[in-house]
Amino acid sequence: MGLRTVHPHGWIELDNEFPKYHAEKAARIEERGDKCVKTAPEALDAAIELLEELTAYLPARYPSLYKRTREGIDNLWSGESFNVVERPLREDPMAICGRLVQDDLAVLLEQPDGQYRLLAGSILLAGFWRLSDKFGMTLSDVHTSGDVPHFREKLETSMNKFFRRMKCDTFHARNNYFFQVDDGLGWSSSMGDEDAQKVARGTAPTEKAIEHHWFRSERQTLRRLPKTRAVAFTIRTYLVPVTEMAKEPYVPGRLASAVRSWDELVSSYKGKEEYAAVLLDFLDEKHKEQVDDGLDLEKEDEVRKYPW
Numbered sequence: 001m002g003l004r005t006v007h008p009h010g011w012i013e014l015d016n017e018f019p020k021y022h023a024e025k026a027a028r029i030e031e032r033g034d035k036c037v038k039t040a041p042e043a044l045d046a047a048i049e050l051l052e053e054l055t056a057y058l059p060a061r062y063p064s065l066y067k068r069t070r071e072g073i074d075n076l077w078s079g080e081s082f083n084v085v086e087r088p089l090r091e092d093p094m095a096i097c098g099r100l101v102q103d104d105l106a107v108l109l110e111q112p113d114g115q116y117r118l119l120a121g122s123i124l125l126a127g128f129w130r131l132s133d134k135f136g137m138t139l140s141d142v143h144t145s146g147d148v149p150h151f152r153e154k155l156e157t158s159m160n161k162f163f164r165r166m167k168c169d170t171f172h173a174r175n176n177y178f179f180q181v182d183d184g185l186g187w188s189s190s191m192g193d194e195d196a197q198k199v200a201r202g203t204a205p206t207e208k209a210i211e212h213h214w215f216r217s218e219r220q221t222l223r224r225l226p227k228t229r230a231v232a233f234t235i236r237t238y239l240v241p242v243t244e245m246a247k248e249p250y251v252p253g254r255l256a257s258a259v260r261s262w263d264e265l266v267s268s269y270k271g272k273e274e275y276a277a278v279l280l281d282f283l284d285e286k287h288k289e290q291v292d293d294g295l296d297l298e299k300e301d302e303v304r305k306y307p308w
């Protein structure tokens with residue numbers, strides 16, 4: 001499953017792109033409303049618990065950016081003040097959670113049959129999937145409806161077991177990565193119209209110049225909330241031009257070999273046909289330049305260890 005444990009301090013990551021993420025989220029809450037942000041009535045307590053956890057965590061972890069107040073939390077940079085004790089809350093608790101951090105957030109609740117269902121979400125910058133398609137689904141259906149490669153045979157059983165056993169004091173994280181041939185953070189236009197009945201990655205080669213190729217990676221975390229025992233899932237997206245990524249030592253070579261190692265299902269899921277030719281030519285060329293400039297391939301394993 002590619003999971004690692006993370007120290008609770010490292011639950012949420014923020015960086016200097018906060019203003020951009022915050023503005024895009026605010027615009028999408030305004031324009032798209034409950035297509036992107038929604039809480040089922042039975043998940044309200046869990047969504048409020050997630051909000052309370054963020055209200056406690058953020059000022060402790062990032063004291064120069066947030067301040068705990070009697071009623072809730074202030075964002076010192078944006079000037080926003082959130083009251084988390086009034087009832088009803090002024091907004092869906094998941095909308096407030098979404099405004100507080102760069103991450104997308106989801107809450108899953110265990111059902112009497114042991115399955116986890118996605119019952120609250122603030123999915124504003126997911127790029128290639130829509131909360132409205134997945135809301136209310138079980139964890140398995142969330143994945144099979146998207147044809148996640150090898151889900152049934154490799155992931156389903158261990159994922160369900162992992163969810164049932166998850167403890168409140170251990171936080172988990174995993175990362176993934178994709179490529180896209182546009183710079184859409186909230187919605188990647190390569191997926192077609194966000195409001196189309198069905199969305200799918202393009203399959204025809206775009207032949208776009210490498211400057212239009214972006215590396216998209218999500219840092220996802222999972223934890224169980226102590227009061228409601230719901231599972232909170234956070235998704236922090238990083239979107240970086242491939243031309244920037246490729247400046248990092250070893251990265252062009254590693255990315256190229258990763259893309260070449262995808263089997264047919266993974267290639268189709270990740271839309272490889274759309275960008276592979278241009279991307280691989282570029283990465284091979286940059287790798288060769290690094291080697292010509294003296295990159296020590298023997299040391300790669302050592303460098304790869306950082307930071308985990």
Ligand code: HEM
Pocket residue numbers: 001002003106108118129134142143145146147148149155159162174175176177233
């Ligand atoms: C143990 C935890 C989990 C594992 C190992 C896992 C694994 C995966 C994998 C392998 C993919 C394919 C893309 C990628 O490489 O990331 C994927 C996609 C996805 N996952 Fe998960 N996942 C986990 C938890 C969750 C949770 C809690 C949600 C709740 C919303 C979720 C929602 C999704 C969605 C929406 C997609 C995209 C599906 C699509 O393309 O339509 N995942 N997941």
